[in-house]
Amino acid sequence: MTDAINIKNVITHSLFTKELDTNGDEPVKTVLSIVHVLREARCCYRCCLRFIGSITMEDYTASEQWIDRVCEELEKHSYKATAINMNAELPVSNMHRDHLLWIHVGDQLALEHHDIRDLKNPFRHILGKCLTSRTGLSMDPEAPLRMNIIIQHEPSASEHLFLTQAQNPVLKIRKVRQKRVWVTAGDGRPVIRQALNAIDADDARSLTAIPPLPVDIKPTLASIALMHASCFVAARYIKLSREYSQTPWVIKGKRLTEHSVSDCIAPVVQRYHRSDAYKFTTAGREDANVRMLGTGRPFYIEVINPRTPSDYLSKEDFEKMESEINQAPETKEAVQIRHLTKVQPGDIEHIKQGEEFKQKTYRALIWMSDVLTDERIAEINVQCSKPFKILQNTPVRVFQRRSAAIREKDIHYFHLERLPATDAKDPANAHFAVLTLTTGAGAYVKEFVHGDLGRTQPNLATIAQIKSADLIELDVLHVDLEWPPNTPNPPPHIVHN
Numbered sequence: 001m002t003d004a005i006n007i008k009n010v011i012t013h014s015l016f017t018k019e020l021d022t023n024g025d026e027p028v029k030t031v032l033s034i035v036h037v038l039r040e041a042r043c044c045y046r047c048c049l050r051f052i053g054s055i056t057m058e059d060y061t062a063s064e065q066w067i068d069r070v071c072e073e074l075e076k077h078s079y080k081a082t083a084i085n086m087n088a089e090l091p092v093s094n095m096h097r098d099h100l101l102w103i104h105v106g107d108q109l110a111l112e113h114h115d116i117r118d119l120k121n122p123f124r125h126i127l128g129k130c131l132t133s134r135t136g137l138s139m140d141p142e143a144p145l146r147m148n149i150i151i152q153h154e155p156s157a158s159e160h161l162f163l164t165q166a167q168n169p170v171l172k173i174r175k176v177r178q179k180r181v182w183v184t185a186g187d188g189r190p191v192i193r194q195a196l197n198a199i200d201a202d203d204a205r206s207l208t209a210i211p212p213l214p215v216d217i218k219p220t221l222a223s224i225a226l227m228h229a230s231c232f233v234a235a236r237y238i239k240l241s242r243e244y245s246q247t248p249w250v251i252k253g254k255r256l257t258e259h260s261v262s263d264c265i266a267p268v269v270q271r272y273h274r275s276d277a278y279k280f281t282t283a284g285r286e287d288a289n290v291r292m293l294g295t296g297r298p299f300y301i302e303v304i305n306p307r308t309p310s311d312y313l314s315k316e317d318f319e320k321m322e323s324e325i326n327q328a329p330e331t332k333e334a335v336q337i338r339h340l341t342k343v344q345p346g347d348i349e350h351i352k353q354g355e356e357f358k359q360k361t362y363r364a365l366i367w368m369s370d371v372l373t374d375e376r377i378a379e380i381n382v383q384c385s386k387p388f389k390i391l392q393n394t395p396v397r398v399f400q401r402r403s404a405a406i407r408e409k410d411i412h413y414f415h416l417e418r419l420p421a422t423d424a425k426d427p428a429n430a431h432f433a434v435l436t437l438t439t440g441a442g443a444y445v446k447e448f449v450h451g452d453l454g455r456t457q458p459n460l461a462t463i464a465q466i467k468s469a470d471l472i473e474l475d476v477l478h479v480d481l482e483w484p485p486n487t488p489n490p491p492p493h494i495v496h497n
């Protein structure tokens, strides 16, 4: 190894900076002897600095190797960012080589242990400095853009296996099958660290070379991975069709519904953010054949690994996204959105907590087994004019997803009326009515109407004292949750008036 910089100057400089104790001659002599022993073992000057504990990162200069590849990778993805959180995974052999070198220094100089600087710190410092000057990105461990660099050194990759030969080995390698390939397991860094701390110097000396043999083959840059923290985009959707499921419904690769709400919305959001993927999450759900009207249902999209994070999109960009979704010729009759905006990761808790207490208002077209007179309708409405509770045994249709239990649910508002603009005397209409209901969170409306084989009590038929009732069409009129945060969401006019 050739060092372009005069090692003596660097070491001397380092000695006289504040972080080393330079009172008296003894420490200086010790430090110089350490450097001497390390140089004899063909150690480079940067490792000498690490071994004498220098924290003056400016001293650890290096050539700009790998910086071109790192910059290329950043350019390829063209992330919008001002800072980056850079992490490096260095060759595992560095761990035991440091340890063995220190045993060697101790052998030669009879020294107590002291701190050796981890190779990672100068490495990150040097690469980070180059990166900042080339790209303008500042180094910030809190930055949402994260880069993970893996450096490998094949020739020394299995050197640490000498630790398995120790008298009481801490390191125990086993072969395990992972995705049909046999791989070694049990030699993660923490275990190697433990094994190194446990092995005594004589044991180590008998199993491997001390000082470790110099290596001439340089390590290689194995991979660069870039990942930006997720962004969150929130809005409400209105669904005017009875043929759209909330998300694509796929069983064994086969699509069971042709259209979905998320397909109308999320791909546009993904494209504006140049992201890898997305996750579509809603506050509750309605079945495909149920319309979602009124002010719509709250949802958010987690935008995964965005190249253009939401913070780089303007208010106008969000308006453009919203109108692109709302004017899509194929789907605009079925799905519309409102209030599209970016939200903070902490805000999405609000939508999850809302699950527990939010009220919903429904409108159902129902059929009843008996003819409904105006008097009968009036009687039922009087009977249900105050909020009441129902007991719902887990519905037959959701048995696979929910455990069996009887749950108490609230009906806050109940109002039955004849179909608008129909002739009550026409026998064809006399069995039909429109029911408007406001329920507490988690109530099953379909089951309340048809009774679910008596599993919901009371149900519409028991209340009306008839044989049976059935639900023909259902709309959700209102989901009582303020979303996106600070967006007022008044209930529809028809309720509680």
Ligand SMILES: [Zn+2]
Binding pocket: 043, 044, 045, 046, 047, 048
């Ligand atoms: Zn070195």
